[in-house]
Amino acid sequence: MIVAEQKSFKEIVEYLRGKYDLLIVPCMSCTAVCFAGGVQQGEELASALRIHCKMHGDGLNCTVRPVTRQCDPEFIEELTGEVAQADSILSLACGVGVQFLAERYPDKAVIPALNTSFAGGKTAPGIWEERCSLCGNCVLHVTGGICPITRCAKGLLNGPCGGSEQGRCEIDPNLPCAWQLIINRMNGLGRLEELLAFQCPKDWSTGNAGGLRRLVREDLRLK
Amino acid sequence: MSGGSRLRQVLESGAFAVTCEIGPPKGALVNTLREKARLVRDYVHAANVTDCQTAVVHLSSIAAAVHLQSEGVEAVAQMTCRDRNRIAIQSDLLGAYSLGIGNLLCLTGDHQRFGNHPQAKNVFDLDSIQLVDMVRGMQDEGLFQCGEPIRAGAPQFFLGAVANPFADPFEFRVLRLEKKVNAGARFIQTQSVFDLERFRRFMEMVRARGLHHRCYILPGVSPVRSIRAVEYIRDRVPGLTIPDQIVERMRAATDPAREGVEIALELIAGLREIEGVAGVHIMAIAWEQVIPELVQRAGLGSKL
Amino acid sequence: MAKQYPLKIIAFTCYNCAYAAADLAGSMRLSYHPAVSIVGIPCTGAVEPAVILNAFEQGIDGVFVAGCLDGECHYKTGNLHARERVRQLRGDLERIGLEPERLEMFQLSAAMGSRFAELVNEFVERIYTLGPSPVRPGLDCGGRKK
Numbered sequence: 001m002i003v004a005e006q007k008s009f010k011e012i013v014e015y016l017r018g019k020y021d022l023l024i025v026p027c028m029s030c031t032a033v034c035f036a037g038g039v040q041q042g043e044e045l046a047s048a049l050r051i052h053c054k055m056h057g058d059g060l061n062c063t064v065r066p067v068t069r070q071c072d073p074e075f076i077e078e079l080t081g082e083v084a085q086a087d088s089i090l091s092l093a094c095g096v097g098v099q100f101l102a103e104r105y106p107d108k109a110v111i112p113a114l115n116t117s118f119a120g121g122k123t124a125p126g127i128w129e130e131r132c133s134l135c136g137n138c139v140l141h142v143t144g145g146i147c148p149i150t151r152c153a154k155g156l157l158n159g160p161c162g163g164s165e166q167g168r169c170e171i172d173p174n175l176p177c178a179w180q181l182i183i184n185r186m187n188g189l190g191r192l193e194e195l196l197a198f199q200c201p202k203d204w205s206t207g208n209a210g211g212l213r214r215l216v217r218e219d220l221r222l223k
Numbered sequence: 224m225s226g227g228s229r230l231r232q233v234l235e236s237g238a239f240a241v242t243c244e245i246g247p248p249k250g251a252l253v254n255t256l257r258e259k260a261r262l263v264r265d266y267v268h269a270a271n272v273t274d275c276q277t278a279v280v281h282l283s284s285i286a287a288a289v290h291l292q293s294e295g296v297e298a299v300a301q302m303t304c305r306d307r308n309r310i311a312i313q314s315d316l317l318g319a320y321s322l323g324i325g326n327l328l329c330l331t332g333d334h335q336r337f338g339n340h341p342q343a344k345n346v347f348d349l350d351s352i353q354l355v356d357m358v359r360g361m362q363d364e365g366l367f368q369c370g371e372p373i374r375a376g377a378p379q380f381f382l383g384a385v386a387n388p389f390a391d392p393f394e395f396r397v398l399r400l401e402k403k404v405n406a407g408a409r410f411i412q413t414q415s416v417f418d419l420e421r422f423r424r425f426m427e428m429v430r431a432r433g434l435h436h437r438c439y440i441l442p443g444v445s446p447v448r449s450i451r452a453v454e455y456i457r458d459r460v461p462g463l464t465i466p467d468q469i470v471e472r473m474r475a476a477t478d479p480a481r482e483g484v485e486i487a488l489e490l491i492a493g494l495r496e497i498e499g500v501a502g503v504h505i506m507a508i509a510w511e512q513v514i515p516e517l518v519q520r521a522g523l524g525s526k527l
Numbered sequence: 528m529a530k531q532y533p534l535k536i537i538a539f540t541c542y543n544c545a546y547a548a549a550d551l552a553g554s555m556r557l558s559y560h561p562a563v564s565i566v567g568i569p570c571t572g573a574v575e576p577a578v579i580l581n582a583f584e585q586g587i588d589g590v591f592v593a594g595c596l597d598g599e600c601h602y603k604t605g606n607l608h609a610r611e612r613v614r615q616l617r618g619d620l621e622r623i624g625l626e627p628e629r630l631e632m633f634q635l636s637a638a639m640g641s642r643f644a645e646l647v648n649e650f651v652e653r654i655y656t657l658g659p660s661p662v663r664p665g666l667d668c669g670g671r672k673k
């Protein structure tokens with residue numbers, strides 16, 4: 001899933017200066033699951049903003065209206081009525097949701113309440129970790145199911161750098177060395193020698209260096 | 224076209240080679256760099272010039288290599304994958320070769336986290352092994368990495384890579400060396416050896432796989448000047464440890480610099496006896512002045 | 528105790544401990560300050576941060592959450608979650624501009640009737656010192672000034 005984190009309250013207040021009728025839109029998918037942009041966080045943020053306004057005498061009307069998935073036009077269509085009443089929208093979705101709202105409602109200011117962090121998952125309560133850099137050309141079959149692009153600080157494809165020490169990455173002793181993990185796993189699978197095979201330079205043309213990426217599935221298109 | 228490698232000739236002749244490392248300045252003034260070059264000129268077969276080591280901005284490795292060569296010191300240009308993509312690397316290598324640089328050492332590079340621009344975006348388009356393979360392809364097949372022919376003259380570097388026998392996982396270190404050799408590395412300089420025992424075990428594994436016949440291995444030796452330097456290396460340099468016995472000797476020494484030289488000499492003597500060791504690579508960090516003495520006292524061929 | 532102004536304080540108390548302690552204080556005929564409205568709940572872990580913030584939004588002067596002692600929660604860790612949330616919320620209050628001291632977490636057992644009365648009185652004293660909430664419920668924060 002997409003893992004995100006709320007921006008600081010101060011920053012959000014800054015972005016809302018001069019706004020009067022605010023529609024707060026939580027997203028009930030990824031950002032709700034990581035406790036950053038769900039209904040509860042939306043209500044809390046609305047409450048906090050109201051307290052702030054009552055203390056400072058600013059007029060800000062906050063309405064909370066969650067959406068099942070903000071990265072889906074069908075769901076954000078449901079907001080039309082509420083959006084008409086608002087002068088701006090505070091989105092608690094990832095950057096995708098924020099942009100879909102901005103595209104659908106071009107005459108409203110759409111403000112992100114979150115920083116979209118990475119594609120990852122929960123490794124323990126309260127801890128999320130990145131797992132995939134969305135490179136568009138997956139190599140997990142040769143690396144024992146552990147992504148070196150994402151989890152090795154140097155994105156190495158041919159084995160560990162010279163800084164790996166006792167299973168820890170050279171850049172941060174709190175991070176496991178991805179290559180130590182890969183080697184352990186391949187060793188356990190009896191496939192260590194496979195890592196001797198040369199991995200040629202990665203084709204990054206499927207990565208995000210070429211501007212917008214688009215996926216077309218003809219079989220799903222209505223003609 | 225230019226470039227050529229005396230280092231290659233020395234190694235191929237079977238003589239015990241000596242290389243050292245010279246760090247380019249953190250600025251455009253090169254008088255100190257040139258002084259250091261003159262200092263080591265008669266004592267080493269070639270000198271490495273680092274490529275923004277520890278991710279701190281320094282004068283470019285290729286430019287520094289040219290300065291060294293104009294002082295009569297053969298250079299080994301270092302090239303890392305941290306700051307350049309495959310386009311920039313190939314371009315810079317053509318440039319380096321055209322300027323007469325004949326030795327190339329390929330590395331992945333230190334992460335920028337601990338350098339002086341931790342906010343920088345790194346590149347790592349290639350890793351060191353892919354870099355070696357790319358250069359081999361340029362030289363042997365006359366092809367750019369994309370497969371297009373190089374029509375205006377391919378470089379012919381004496382191609383090297385590094386190995387760190389002291390990083391983990393230990394068993395994989397030899398496999399990784401083998402990958403580098405398979406990719407085209409002809410000489411290997413290693414991380415500084417302090418732990419001779421571990422290095423011996425590493426070389427056993429190297430010989431078991433026959434790698435010493437396929438490349439020239441030059442273990443690193445770092446003379447240390449003070450107990451502080453020893454502790455710094457032990458605690459701060461990733462993938463490097465120093466045996467307690469050496470730490471103790473340095474701590475007990477009344478003249479630590481002398482003791483550091485003695486230790487380095489013992490290490491060199493020990494290394495020379497190991498089958499498959501083709502030379503030494505002296506890394507006297509900010510202490511290049513000690514190189515002539517080390518080389519002479521170790522009885523390594525002075526005028527070459 | 529300076530009592531120049533009426534205070535409103537809410538206590539979210541767990542039935543298994545603090546609520547029972549409040550009851551015990553009553554049967555022991557211990558008096559504690561009447562500014563505190565006690566809300567009984569099955570577990571402090573069920574008190575959502577939004578509810579607490581909502582209370583402050585309505586102009587409440589102070590809130591405390593009172594749950595079981597460590598290891599005594601009938602739902603294992605509800606009290607620990609509550610304590611962590613209160614800690615977090617105090618930071619939020621500070622960022623919003625309210626004194627974090629207006630929110631507190633206490634941990635008690637059902638037998639601590641007199642301790643409960645003491646805690647209430649101390650908390651009330653603290654809120655008196657801070658003064659009334661700067662969030663004025665009368666102030667309209669409703670939208671564009673037309």
Ligand code: SF4
Nearest residue numbers: 132133135138139147
């Ligand atoms: S190889 Fe690419 S697609 Fe596969 S996990 Fe890594 S970043 Fe994601």
Ligand code: SF4
Nearest residue numbers: 152161169170177178
């Ligand atoms: S220590 Fe491991 S994870 Fe860190 S950069 Fe080196 S190989 Fe990658």
